[in-house]
C-alpha cells in the first residue's frame with residue numbers, strides 16, 4: 001500500500017497503468033478470464049496463485065476500487081458488494097451462525113434494524129439492541145457466551161447519534177469479539193474507525209462514496225488487527241471443507257476475515273456489483289475529498305441558520321455546539337460530520353409538509369448524501385405506517401424533516417429554505 005495522503009489516495013490509489021495502458025481505470029466487462037493451461041486454473045481454484053477466474057469472486061475493476069477503499073480506511077483488504085445491505089449481512093454472516101448472538105447499537109439504519117431483528121433472527125442469530133449511550137459496563141453486560149460481535153454506526157442514519165467507538169471497542173474486546181462499524185455517513189475522510197479500535201468497517205457506498213446517486217453498492221473493509229485464534233472463531237481457524245480444507249488464518253494470515261468473506265460467502269451468496277457499477281463508484285471516490293468538506297460546511301451553515309429561525313423548534317446536527325453529541329463529534333470527526341441535518345418546524349406534520357412542498361432547489365427524494373440537496377419527511381413517507389405516538393417513540397416525530405445538504409452554493413440553499421419557511 002502507498003504512503004500517499006488521503007486526497008491522493010482518493011484520486012489515484014488502486015490502479016497504476018503500465019506503459020501504453022489506459023490512463024483511466026478500465027471497465028473489465030467480462031465474467032471470465034482466459035488461461036493457457038488447466039494446471040494454472042487449478043492453482044487459482046486452490047488459492048495457490050493470485051489471479052481472476054470468475055467475476056463473482058473477483059474482477060480487475062472491482063479489485064482496483066477495493067484497494068482504494070482499503071487504503072482510505074487503513075485496512076488490509078476490502079470487498080465490494082452489490083449494496084450496503086449486502087455488506088452488512090455478509091460482515092455478520094462471516095463470523096456468525098445459528099445459535100450465535102450479536103450486540104448492536106439501537107440507533108442504526110432502519111434496514112439494518114430489520115436485517116438484525118427480523119431476518120437474521122430467522123437464521124437463528126439473536127440480537128440484543130443497546131442504547132449507544134450506555135456505559136461500557138452496560139455494553140459488556142449485554143453480551144453472553146454466544147456473542148460473536150458488537151455493531152454500531154459512526155454517525156447513525158437518521159438519528160445522527162455519534163457512537164463512542166472506543167467504548168464499543170473496549171466492550172467488544174473484553175468479550176474477545178470484534179467491533180463492526182458502519183462508517184457510511186462519516187466516510188473515511190472524517191473518521192477512520194480502525195484508529196479507535198474497530199476491527200471491521202462496512203459502508204453503503206450508495207451514499208457519499210458514490211456521491212451522485214447513480215450506483216447502489218457496499219463494501220466491507222478488514223483492519224487485519226483482530227486475533228481470530230482465540231477459541232471463538234473456529235470457522236476462520238479450522239479447515240473449511242467447502243474449500244479444500246483451507247484454514248483462513250494460516251493461508252491468508254491477517255487478511256483471513258476478508259478472504260473468507262470472498263471465497264466462501266461471496267461464492268455462495270453472489271451479491272457482487274458489476275464492473276460498470278464499480279467504475280461509477282470509483283469516479284465518485286476520485287472527488288470524495290473535495291465533496292465531503294463542502295457537504296459539511298454547507299450543512300453547518302444550514303444548521304446555524306435553522307437554529308436562529310423562530311419557525312424552527314429544534315435542530316439536530318452534531319456539528320452544532322448545542323448538540324448532545326458535540327464533544328464526541330469533535331473527538332471522532334474533528335474535520336466535520338456529514339451533510340445531513342434534521343429539524344422540527346412549528347406547526348407539526350402540516351407545517352412540515354407545507355415547507356417541503358414549497359422548496360424549489362431542494363427535492364423530495366428517498367435518499368441522502370448525494371451532490372443535490374434533498375429533503376424527506378419520514379412521518380409521511382418512510383415511517384407512514386406509524387401513529388403519531390409510535391413516531392415519537394421511534395425518534396421521528398411528525399414535525400421531523402431530514403435534509404441532506406448538497407454541494408450547491410450555500411446562498412442558493414439558504415434562500416430556498418428561507419422562502420419555503422415563509423410559506424408556513
Ligand SMILES: *Cc1c(COP(=O)(O)O)cnc(C)c1O
Nearest residue numbers: 083084085109157184204206217
Ligand atoms: C443506506 C444505508 C445502508 C444500506 O445501504 P444500501 O446501499 O441502501 O443497501 C446501511 N447503512 C447505512 C448507515 C445507510 O445509510
